[in-house]
Amino acid sequence: MSAVSDTAPLRLGIAGLGTVGIGVVKIVQRHADLLAARAGRPVEITAITARDRTKNRDADLSSYAWEDDAVTLAKRDDIDVFVELMGGHEGPAKDATEAALKAGKDVVTANKALLAHHGQALAELAESLGRTIRYEAAVAGGIPVIKTLTEGLAGNGIRRVMGVMNGTCNYILTRMEDAGLPYDTVFEEARALGYLEADPNLDVGGIDAGHKLAILAAIAFGTQVAFDDVTLEGIGRISIDDIRRAGDMGYKIKLLGVAQMTGRGLEQRMTPCLVPATSPLGQLTGGTNMTVLEGDSVGQIVLRGAGAGEGPTASAVMGDVMDLARGLRLPVFGQPADKLEAPTPAVTAIPAPYYLRLQLSDKPGALAKVATVLGEAGVSISRMRQYGHADTSAPVLIVTHKTTRDAVDAAIDALPATRVVEGEPIAIRIEEV
Amino acid sequence: MSAVSDTAPLRLGIAGLGTVGIGVVKIVQRHADLLAARAGRPVEITAITARDRTKNRDADLSSYAWEDDAVTLAKRDDIDVFVELMGGHEGPAKDATEAALKAGKDVVTANKALLAHHGQALAELAESLGRTIRYEAAVAGGIPVIKTLTEGLAGNGIRRVMGVMNGTCNYILTRMEDAGLPYDTVFEEARALGYLEADPNLDVGGIDAGHKLAILAAIAFGTQVAFDDVTLEGIGRISIDDIRRAGDMGYKIKLLGVAQMTGRGLEQRMTPCLVPATSPLGQLTGGTNMTVLEGDSVGQIVLRGAGAGEGPTASAVMGDVMDLARGLRLPVFGQPADKLEAPTPAVTAIPAPYYLRLQLSDKPGALAKVATVLGEAGVSISRMRQYGHADTSAPVLIVTHKTTRDAVDAAIDALPATRVVEGEPIAIRIEEV
Incomplete structure (x- = not known):
């Protein structure tokens, strides 16, 4: 990227003109003065690309340079920020992101799959080149x-x-x-x-x-x-x-x-x-x-x-663009990527209460048998509700005390032997929020 | 402020050691490594002040320089950021904030009254000196x-x-x-x-x-x-x-x-x-x-x-401190203060539905009289509920269609003449959220 002063326009190259891309174009066009006042410099679109140039789109794109290829767009001398809104975690999105970074551009993307699969490598590449990748739009749409x-x-x-x-x-x-x-x-x-x-x-x-x-x-x-x-x-x-x-x-x-x-x-x-x-x-x-x-x-x-949606997602993209326009730059994941280590995955989730639903036969002592099996698996009952039955069986709901998924699964595996449970019991974790 | 490199410690001077001040001290002490990893530089406390030095506080403050006076603290050569947690919109808080800015420090404050009364002047002062004031903790506690x-x-x-x-x-x-x-x-x-x-x-x-x-x-x-x-x-x-x-x-x-x-x-x-x-x-x-x-x-x-509370408010203060440590700097109100103009206040609020509660006498045609008065004032009824009455009158609730407070007040002024309304009617705006 050529050296720019603090007040020179920030120039965007946008790859992908679907809902979100067009949403970004509309914001840049509608709020040019507001964006300039807030960023202390104009925010402009220089060049664009999409799969189909001839498609009718809900915005005037005539003043932007067109590229047929995202990688070519990403490397243009007249853009400062490559805005990747194509999607897909391999192929053009990844290639163009890498090309943009190598050409000295910062990248703004809405591509959660790209970051989930290649975030670490891309962050290391960006930071080794003194660039950054921003991705507010990739998670939870308009929520910052x-x-x-x-x-x-x-x-x-x-x-x-x-x-x-x-x-x-x-x-x-x-x-x-x-x-x-x-x-x-x-x-x-x-x-x-x-x-x-x-x-x-x-x-x-x-x-x-x-x-x-x-x-x-x-x-x-x-x-x-x-x-x-x-x-x-x-x-x-x-x-x-x-x-x-x-x-x-x-x-x-x-x-x-x-x-x-x-x-x-x-x-x-x-x-x-x-x-x-x-x-x-x-x-x-x-x-x-x-x-x-x-x-x-x-x-x-x-x-x-x-x-999701045009406005909310474009809002998130523009939040990132405005940060770059204002000179706010951070490591991609908040700490230098080359210092991040792969996490040790927890093998089992920490204990929680579980919701169990099972269909109980109308036989004497049926509930006691179920309680016994649960207890033997280490699962204790906090609350229970039995429904009336028109037939020979009735649904029973159980909320357990805190336990592990393993214990719940062991109990479920042991239930058929009681011969009082019909069909497959359902177990769903209750998250304490 | 002396020129510092990007990796030199960011040095805080904290004025005010109440709940929030001690909360900040605790975070800096507990999370020294985490803060350094995230900011790319250590965050340290250099000096502190409070009204009463001898008060027993829930933190070890022995390694910080003590000042009796906030203005003196604000001007110390060995602080980069003045953290104002004293409160009050005149006197020491304002004096020390101004002194800090003039001495080349950035300011972090939780003081909503100070900003509400003197925010514009302080922002202009800060920005004229190339400094900024941050105040996340001043609004809605821990919510950023x-x-x-x-x-x-x-x-x-x-x-x-x-x-x-x-x-x-x-x-x-x-x-x-x-x-x-x-x-x-x-x-x-x-x-x-x-x-x-x-x-x-x-x-x-x-x-x-x-x-x-x-x-x-x-x-x-x-x-x-x-x-x-x-x-x-x-x-x-x-x-x-x-x-x-x-x-x-x-x-x-x-x-x-x-x-x-x-x-x-x-x-x-x-x-x-x-x-x-x-x-x-x-x-x-x-x-x-x-x-x-x-x-x-x-x-x-x-x-x-x-x-509110120690942890949430201190979290907001530290968010600001971390931004400064990371070199993120914006105008105080998001746009240069010297370009902001005083707003024209709207004289009346835009129309909204209103909730009315009035006590209606048990007389024939009472409700019709109320409806007529409301109608004459330009207030139309969307929903109404009359309660049974043990006595000679009963409460009536009315939700109006969108109207103005002036129209509602005019209707309320006209109600006594109907001789069917007892006591003073209550009117509360219904905000469409």
Whole structure:
């Protein structure tokens, strides 16, 4: 990058002109004066690229230079910041990001997959060249959670990071509850509405949200991004029955990300959990995102906002751009990347209460048999509710005292031998939020 | 300030060793390694001052130089940042802040009154000397709302800023509701618990929260701080009856700050408002704070956390200290202070629905008379609820369509002439959140 004075325009090259890219263009055009006043220098777009030049887009792009190729764009002499909004963690997005850094540009990206898979290598490359990569838009859409965690809470030892960070999953779970519809029906609705990624497993399998959690964990605990260590479980097995029964016991079911450093290593989970219905996480409905940051001084900070969409995501991209325009530069993950170590993954999650649902035969002593099996596995019962039955069996809900997933699984494995439990019991962790 | 390299220790001088000051000392001592790793340089305390040197404090202060006088501390050659935690908007806090800036130090402060009254002059002084003042701890305790508004949302035109920013008021209102106790009783409880300022009107009169709102408005709308323009109304007139009746209509009563730029000028209000019980603001209980930031791209961002206390406030102070240690420096209010203009205050708030409670005589046609008076004042009724009565009169609750406070007041002035309304009607704005 050519040396620029503090007041020279900051010049952007934007790769990817989908929803978010066009959102960024609109902000730069609409708020030129405001951005200049806040940054102390103009923010301009110099050049753009996208897959299809001829596509009709909802913005006037005629004054920007066009490139057919993102790598060529990334290396242009007349850009200071490469804004990567193409997506995908291999191929052009990665190639162009590397090319931009090597050409002396800073990078702003919304690409959670890229960072989850290659964040450590890209951060080391950027910092070895005196550049940085910013990615507020990659996690929780418009919520400035990266900035809050890296900067606002920089005086805290972070204890736990939690979040509902896939709006599509939260939409599906909320819709199932509100409309009393089964998962498959709502899944198809969401697909028809265009809420799902081309590969829906990225959403409902928890992968997209897992990417985000791994990024937050790296910042929070000062370790390398370790997406492969995230325990992933999607929402496909959640039934409308469980949502209702959990509700009866005072809980909501969320696809909840949790990262915490334990005595036995870093725990990272993106799995369905029960949370109290009256907690901020429990009250979250629809496509909104929420992150919960817990620090040893600050206590609990809850951030809530839109997790996707043109405006919110473009807002996050522009927050990063404005920081660069103002000369705010930090290491990619808040500490120098070459000093970060790979975390030791915790083999088992720390103990928690569990919600168990099982279908109990109408036989004398059935409940006592179940309690005995649970007790022998080391699982003790905190609360229980048995429903009336029209048939020969009835659902029983159990909230356990704190226990481990291993103990719960051992109990479930031992239940068939009692001959009083029908079908497969359901067990879901209750996260204490 | 002597020139320092990027890796030299950042040296703090702390004035004020109350709860927050000691909280900062504890963080610097406990997290020395973590702070150094994150900032790329050590953060150290060099010198301290407080009113009483001999007081027993919950921290080892023996390695810090002691000054009897804050101004002398502020000017010491061996500090880079003056941390002002004394409080008070005149006298030592102001004198020492000015002295620090003139001696080439940056300032970190938790003093909302100082900024609300002298923020513009202090910002101009700081920026003319190439220094800055940071004040995350002055607004909403541990919630990084200053950073979020100034930096994270820098790409947004801000539409509205709202907040419950006085934990004591929210505690009192929540406690009245939960325990069914009148205001005076809960006020005395809060005083006995040490929740109230020495001058309780700072809390319950809305002044403290008004200071915070004026600071947020200046950042949000790019104007000078204009605390004198804030419409202030405390919670002293809120009755347990209103809390209950509002609840019946689906609302909670909050001391709510609202700032928005309207076509007729800047509106700043810190007044009791009704908000939907199911909204994040409505769900906020106890001493917790919440700020709601609305931007033209990001939509609505909600931030929730502890609004006071040693840890949360010290966390905010340290966030500012860490920014300075990392070399992040911005104008005090996000734009150069000498370019900010005083805002034109909006004379009247933009229209909103209102909640009215009045006591109606048990006479034929009474309700029709009230409706006629309201209609003549231009106030139309959206919803109404009349309660059964054991006596000769009964409470009536009315939710109006959007109207102005002037119209509501005109209607209330005209009601006595109907001779069917007993006592003084209550009118509270319903904020659409």
